[in-house]
Amino acid sequence: MKIGLLVLALVPGAAWLVVLRLKDVPAALLVGYGLLLAGLAAGLLWPGSLGRRRVLVFAGVPAGLGTLGLYLAVVYHVTDLPVLLALAAAACLAWAAAVLPRRTTSADGRGRRVLLLGGAGVALGVLSALSAGPVERGRREASAAGERVRQAAQRAPGARRRVNDGAVRIFPLHTGDTIVTYGQFYGGLAGWEGLNGYVRTLVDKARIAVPVRAYLIDHPRHGPMLVDTGVNWEQAHDHDGYYDLTSRLLTERDEYRMAPAQDLRVLLARLGYDVKEITTVFLTHVHDDHAGGLRYLPRARVVMDRRDWEQGVLYPPSFEPVEGRLSFPAFDSGPFGTFPQSQDHFGDGSVILLPTPGHSPGHLCVLLRVGEGGVLFMGDTLYTLPHLAVDQVRQMTIGGADTTRQVEAARRIQALLAADPGLVPLFAHDNTPYTRLAGDGPLGEAELKPLRRHLESALTPGWRLRPGHAPAFVPSGGELGRVEFR
Template sequence: MIKVFSVRLGSTKVPFGQFYGGLDGWRGMQAVYRFATDKKHFIIVPIHAYLIDHPEEGLILVDAGINWQQTHEHGDYYRGIAHYLFDEDEYQLSREEELPAALARLGYRAEDVRKVVATHLHEDHIGGLSYLPNAELVISKDEWTNRHWKLFGFLPMVYQPSLEAARKITTIDYDAGAHQNFAASHDLTADGTVKVLPTPGHTPGHLCVLVQLDGYQLLITGDTLYTLRHLANDDVQAFGAGDWVPNQNASIRQIAELRRRIPELILAPGHDHSDYQFKHLAPGLAKGGLTPEERAAIRAYEETVFTAGGRLHPEAVPRYLPGTGADHVGRVSG
């Protein structure tokens, strides 16, 4: 039986607009400027990875989170433009949240992870590669091809020192044909129970991972969906700095259509900071899977978030709630 575990690998501090400002001027060069200068509307969001224990293929980790040096030696780790764009306290990571410790609590060793599927090559998804000496990194061909690309000619899409921890890299080109409403897919496992789907937009080669479990399917969305609420992209959109933003909206619509086609589909976002993750998804996935009762509770929760037409209920629309400290860290309503 396949098991999937939710793994919390620290947190990151982001401007509220990075997550929720896409319909409010956080687009293009203006988005980069506001990202670098807005220091009064921070929120803290978790970094989620997902561990797949496949009976034949072994351990597959989807995204790898951050590492200790990134977090606690931030100024020494980052160089060049990255050093100036990101704050020293961008990441938070305790010893208990480091990848080896998080895996050990589940009964696994970092050395036994055979593959890491990176949904994309951003820092908070590949920093933990340094803990995985035996793992093969799997990414999309488009993501690999664009790894040296620079936004507006100066902002690198990938910070190369983090990528260098990967000793073996395999690129995929979606050779398994159509799957549901996706025109292309890739079978990560020989039995077809773990598939990779192309969802470009957050980055040029972003991907999602679809896992067939007992009685339901789980879609690990990476940053195509920061949170569950981003599924309603007429109401909530993340910021978009690149030319491929329309692709992200198209990918979200594809996920929404997949959800309509597969009633038992459960979404597993990359940075959900709401009750969806912490009261519903993570507790079930802490033991490797969701019971029918837990899945029913998730559906009931979703009905409090989305209307029958897939829009957000007014009370579910995210709003920034200011904090009281000098660090300007607030929270999000709903």
């Protein structure tokens, strides 16, 4: 019985240690802290001659102070202050209520304790109420400062004039960068898979910055549309304030970087578009680096696979503004090329949705017809052009059946590209010369042809990388390394 209770106590402790490691707390400190937590749990279950009171004093107090210190160091945000004060007030009042009915030899001593605890509880409650206003004002001031920076970037010289000539145009939108481990991005064939891969992300700090891209489509029949929405300003500049406590525990403060000119609203405005014009967002999957910009699109219908909505890892701050505007494809348009299921979204063959599960439960790719050719928006089925060589280069995968599904989707994409020489893939995180060749658009039928030629120069017909296109990690001496292609 006690062994079972010990295991139950150690499981959340182990999860907390994993979270702290994700936050880059030194391993040596975590070992000592973990031993202290384990000693506390064991001492409470088997106190022996020490007694539980001494265990609490000599292990519980240091463990509690250590937990509070680590929380303040790596998870705390100023928006937590009113909540923390309210919790402390509730604890003091509860303690006072517990002391009140106890029989003691000194009624005066009992009364003093009740008075002190009750007074502390009331004082902390008042402080909690008083702190809420300044905290909220601080958030508003920070938001206003960000808005001023965004407006300045929007007014900067060099904005484009919108062209309406009836052609389909595609604009790559660089919405910032995400910081990832090199193995997570390129190590799927070197042990970065499933649980083992996630464990390695905790200890391997060879990191790189990779772009986060969304794509604007200006379609003569269907209006301005987006494939994914990238990262939003708050994710990059007010990370801890944007996410709730649970989300903060599972993410890193420095996971996104964004310059003012990379804000989705700025990018659209400088291309001559208004966020209110966006009629449709095709969301390849629910991960937050693809869904962050949803909060800026008040009129868009969001098209995504129902499996991702019901089973995927999504963060409420990004999705709460669009919950009433979701559309789930039925994939009932029949086979399309190598895919047994598809969805002709508009019914005219202009946009075809293709299920590519694996990276997430309901990941999908989007095929857009452009003249005699087309574009296949990859989402995260494959991160970059070299990932098309799926037997040589692979990103970290979930493992098991999900890995199988993702690799199957990659092979279907290979066959689709091989069968249609006018089809060009576009990636959400490509950090190779391929996407630099695309620039920031606009991409029309003529501009897509050099991209296809580059693809064919980088990969053999059997989907093997040619020399000069295999990724390699290069330490830079700083916090982040870089990727070379050899």
